[in-house]
Amino acid sequence: xxxxxxxxxxxxxxxxxxxxxxxxxxxxxxxxxxxxxxxxxxxxxxxxxxxxxxxxxxxxxxxxxxxxxxxxxxxxxxxxxxxxxxxxxxxxxxxxxxxxxxxxxxxxxxxxxxxxxxxxxxxxxxxxxxxxxxxxxxxxxxxxxxxxxxxxxxxxxxxxxxxxxxxxxxxxxxxxxxxxxxxxxxxxxxxxxxxxxxxxxxxxxxxxxxxxxxxxxxxxxxxxxxxxxxxxxxxxxxxxxxxxxxxxxxxxxxxxxxxxxxxxxxxxxxxxxxxxxxxxxxxxxxxxxxxxxxxxxxxxxxxxxxxxxxx
Amino acid sequence: xxxxxxxxxxxxxxxxxxxxxxxxxxxxxxxxxxxxxxxxxxxxxxxxxxxxxxxxxxxxxxxxxxxxxxxxxxxxxxxxxxxxxxxxxxxxxxxxxxxxxxxxxxxxxxxxxxxxxxxxxxxxxxxxxxxxxxxxxxxxxxxxxxxxxxxxxxxxxxxxxxxxxxxxxxxxxxxxxxxxxxxxxxxxxxxxxxxxxxxxxxxxxxxxxxxxxxxxxxxxxxxxxxxxxxxxxxxxxxxxxxxxxxxxxxxxxxxxxxxxxxxxxxxxxxxxxxxxxxxxxxxx
Numbered sequence: 001x002x003x004x005x006x007x008x009x010x011x012x013x014x015x016x017x018x019x020x021x022x023x024x025x026x027x028x029x030x031x032x033x034x035x036x037x038x039x040x041x042x043x044x045x046x047x048x049x050x051x052x053x054x055x056x057x058x059x060x061x062x063x064x065x066x067x068x069x070x071x072x073x074x075x076x077x078x079x080x081x082x083x084x085x086x087x088x089x090x091x092x093x094x095x096x097x098x099x100x101x102x103x104x105x106x107x108x109x110x111x112x113x114x115x116x117x118x119x120x121x122x123x124x125x126x127x128x129x130x131x132x133x134x135x136x137x138x139x140x141x142x143x144x145x146x147x148x149x150x151x152x153x154x155x156x157x158x159x160x161x162x163x164x165x166x167x168x169x170x171x172x173x174x175x176x177x178x179x180x181x182x183x184x185x186x187x188x189x190x191x192x193x194x195x196x197x198x199x200x201x202x203x204x205x206x207x208x209x210x211x212x213x214x215x216x217x218x219x220x221x222x223x224x225x226x227x228x229x230x231x232x233x234x235x236x237x238x239x240x241x242x243x244x245x246x247x248x249x250x251x252x253x254x255x256x257x258x259x260x261x262x263x264x265x266x267x268x269x270x271x272x273x274x275x276x277x278x279x280x281x282x283x284x285x286x287x288x289x290x291x292x293x294x295x296x297x298x299x300x301x302x303x304x305x306x307x308x309x310x311x
Numbered sequence: 312x313x314x315x316x317x318x319x320x321x322x323x324x325x326x327x328x329x330x331x332x333x334x335x336x337x338x339x340x341x342x343x344x345x346x347x348x349x350x351x352x353x354x355x356x357x358x359x360x361x362x363x364x365x366x367x368x369x370x371x372x373x374x375x376x377x378x379x380x381x382x383x384x385x386x387x388x389x390x391x392x393x394x395x396x397x398x399x400x401x402x403x404x405x406x407x408x409x410x411x412x413x414x415x416x417x418x419x420x421x422x423x424x425x426x427x428x429x430x431x432x433x434x435x436x437x438x439x440x441x442x443x444x445x446x447x448x449x450x451x452x453x454x455x456x457x458x459x460x461x462x463x464x465x466x467x468x469x470x471x472x473x474x475x476x477x478x479x480x481x482x483x484x485x486x487x488x489x490x491x492x493x494x495x496x497x498x499x500x501x502x503x504x505x506x507x508x509x510x511x512x513x514x515x516x517x518x519x520x521x522x523x524x525x526x527x528x529x530x531x532x533x534x535x536x537x538x539x540x541x542x543x544x545x546x547x548x549x550x551x552x553x554x555x556x557x558x559x560x561x562x563x564x565x566x567x568x569x570x571x572x573x574x575x576x577x578x579x580x581x582x583x584x585x586x587x588x589x590x591x592x593x594x595x
Contacts, residue, residue, distance in 0.1 A: 023491045030493035034406040038419040041403055041467075044460065045422035048429060051437050106336030114330060124337060126585070131344050133581045135521020137548045138570050141555040142347045145563075176343045183340075209326035237430025239524040240548075244556060264432050264524070271436065271528055284436060291433045298428030299421070 052288040059281035067285065073250040075270070080282040082289075084252045088260035089290075091167050091253065092242060093235040096174035100231060104179045105224065108186025113216060116191065125187075132180035140244030143173040148245055151257075160257040165247035167256045173245060178235050182227035189223035189308065190216060223308040229301035233294045239264040263290050348574070354564075355571025363568055367536055368550075371559045378569045380536045381550040385573075387538065388451050388530055388546055389520050392458035397512055400463050404470025404508075405496055411475075427464035434460055435525040443529060451537075451544035454530030458522060462515040469511020473504040510584045517580035521573060523548035547573045 059067065063080055070081015107128060115121040144165075151172070152164030193216050201211045217224075247259020248269055261269075263286045274280040362377055369376030403419070410416045434457050442453035481503060485495035501508065526532075531543040532553060547569050554566035 027492045030496075034402060034409070035415065037399060037403045038406045038410075038415050040399070041419045041426070041463070042422040044463075045425040047441075048425075048433070048437050051440050052433070055440060103336055103339055106333045107340065110333050110337035114333065124341075127341050127344055130578060130581065131340060133517060133577055134344070134347060135523075135548060135573055135577060137521065137523045137551045137555075138347065138351065138574060141551060141566060141570060142350055144555060146346070146350060176340075179340055207322050207326035209329045210322070212329075233428055237428075237432070239430065239432040240552060244552070264430060267432050267436065268524060268527055271439075287433045287436045290430050294430055295425050295428045299424055302424055 049291070052284060052291055056281055056285040056288050058277050059285040062278050063282065063285075067282065071252050073266075075274070075276075075279050078276075078278065080278065082263075082282070082286060084250055085261050085263045085266050085286060086289075088167065088246070088253060089236060089262040089264070091256065091260070092170045092174055092246070092262055093232060095167070095171035095256065096178060096235050097228065097232055099171065099175035100179045100182065101228070103175075104182035104227070104231065105186060107179070107183035108190055108224070108227070109212065111183075112187040112190025113212065128180045128183055131176065132184075136177065136238060136241045137244075139173050139177055140241035143169060143241060143245045147172060155257050160255065163247060163257065163259050165245050166259045167246065167253055170242045170246040170260075170262070171256070173241050174235050174238060177238065177241060178231040181231040181234055182224070185227040185230060185305070186220070186224050189220045189227075189305075192309070193219050220308075222304050226301040226304035226308070229297050229304070233297040233301065236297070237264060237290060237294045239268050243268045263287075351567065351570050351574050354567040355569075358564055358568030359571065364572075368534060368554075368562075368565055371561060374561065376561075376565060378547070378550060378565060378572070380533060381545040381547045381569060382572065383536060383538065384451065384530070384533070384544040385520065385546040385548075387540060388454050388458065388526070388544060389516060391452065391455035391540060392462060392519060393512070393516055395455060396459035396462035396466055396515065400466025400512075400515075401470050401501070401508060403463070404467045405474065405500070407467065407471045408474035409496075423464045423467050426460060427468075430524075431461060431522055432524040432527075435528045438525065439528040446541075448541075449529060449531035449543040451530050451540040451542065454526045454544065454546070455540070457525035457529050458519040461519050461522065461525065465515035465518060466508075466511050469514070470504070470508050473507025473511070474500060476507075477503055506587055510588045513580050513584040513587070517577050517584070520580070521548055521577050523552050547576075 059080070063070075067080060067082050068086065069083055070079070071083050072079050072081045073084055107124065111121050111125060148164040148169050151166070151169045152162045154168075155162045155164070197215050197219065198211050201215045206214070242262055243265040246261060246265055248261055248265060249259040250261055250266070251258075253260040267283050267287055267290075271280070271283055274283055362375065364377055364382055365379050366375070366377035367380045368378065403423075407416050407420060438453050438457040438460075442456060443449055446453070477500060481499055482495055485499040490498065526546055526549050530546055530549065532549045533543045533545045537544050551566045551569050551573065554562040554569075557563075
């Protein structure tokens, strides 16, 4: 009996030890697994960059820095100049940004300061989120059928060649698409302004507009700028809606009415047709430029926001 | 006295007028949104029928035809993307919320920001070189991987933000009962943050369901019904892009019908997500 008990006890000890070792091992393995996954994110991000660089090398070698200043893009005769696309991207993005600013800041101020509660502001907030949710290909299709004829009639009135498609159409549809980004960030930052500051100004007899101009805007200036950067990053990388209404011409644009191409749209149109190494590589170099520019803009924007919310 | 009064009145009036101007500008955004929804409804609604969602597109010149290939393709591509991205995204979010201040978390967060900032067309290029070229053909799987990379940042961020709000005492209670770390995570932490995580997942799905650019060089498109994810596959956004830019009216009609279905899909996902977060809000 005593012997049996002893064996039972020892068995129990061995088994429980094995189990707890097993437990600790799975625990350690699980922790290591989490580390591996976090590392994998870094690997993906770095691999994206390296892939783009490697496949851009033929273009670096044959075209050099002249790639960015070349005014002609003519794959048939092996001439690759990216200036028309750089200009197309910059023009559409900045025009879109300028058009969108009054609207996005108005939404930010309205939801962040004037009407922070109530069904009307709830409705507006949801509408802004839906604007961000509509797929870009649907924006493009709508712009092609509805917006382009309107732009064409404007062009006829001002005496420009009535293409309809072109930089102006692309900028208009982009402007609608990027409003939500600056608007929702601006709203949150305006809300963060301490009410003690605002009350101080009110008690000195300031009106609402004066509080807005002299207290809220100075306090949130850097954050609102960060919102602009996020909108800009979105505009630079947007592909489908722009591709559908910009007219896809590789000539240097000479007015805001002329058809053009952006970096993203030329990649979308020509990537699967590119049959020579240099041609393909030139397109990938455009992708590399786009990647670096949008990532830098996004990260600067996020750093500003971080600094702002730490204050 | 009179002039002070006038000055005060002027200040109050400008303040009031400015408020109205701001409200006006703020609500202008509703015009394009409703114009788009109205237009898609107007042109797409007449196309919707059982025939439309169970048939493949007919050649130019023949009436009828549907979008069965694109609908099935979109569902499959997005489903596979979610299967890849959701577990990885949630676990990465767990790591980031559990190790807030580690060096690896800092760099990993930066990497997630880089992924989020990457233009979708660039992801298409990269996946072309990672998957399509080595395997020798366009495939739905490569499209799913491209979409998964776009989903990851959204899932990771929402998981991290949700789990950060959970009280430390929850975890301590788990440890006190002798639960090992992984069980605390899977049985205590994740179930408590499920509504926030779920809403992130659904937002990510809604976001990539409408993506076209990463699929151009990966899933590529296919005029026929195909359920093999190793072969090229059509998807709703690809079909809309190809048919909308074609010169044929019949194809435009198909594209409008597809647009309506895609729009309903994406908006429903967004609205359901809102309802979920409202119902089960994480208490901080």
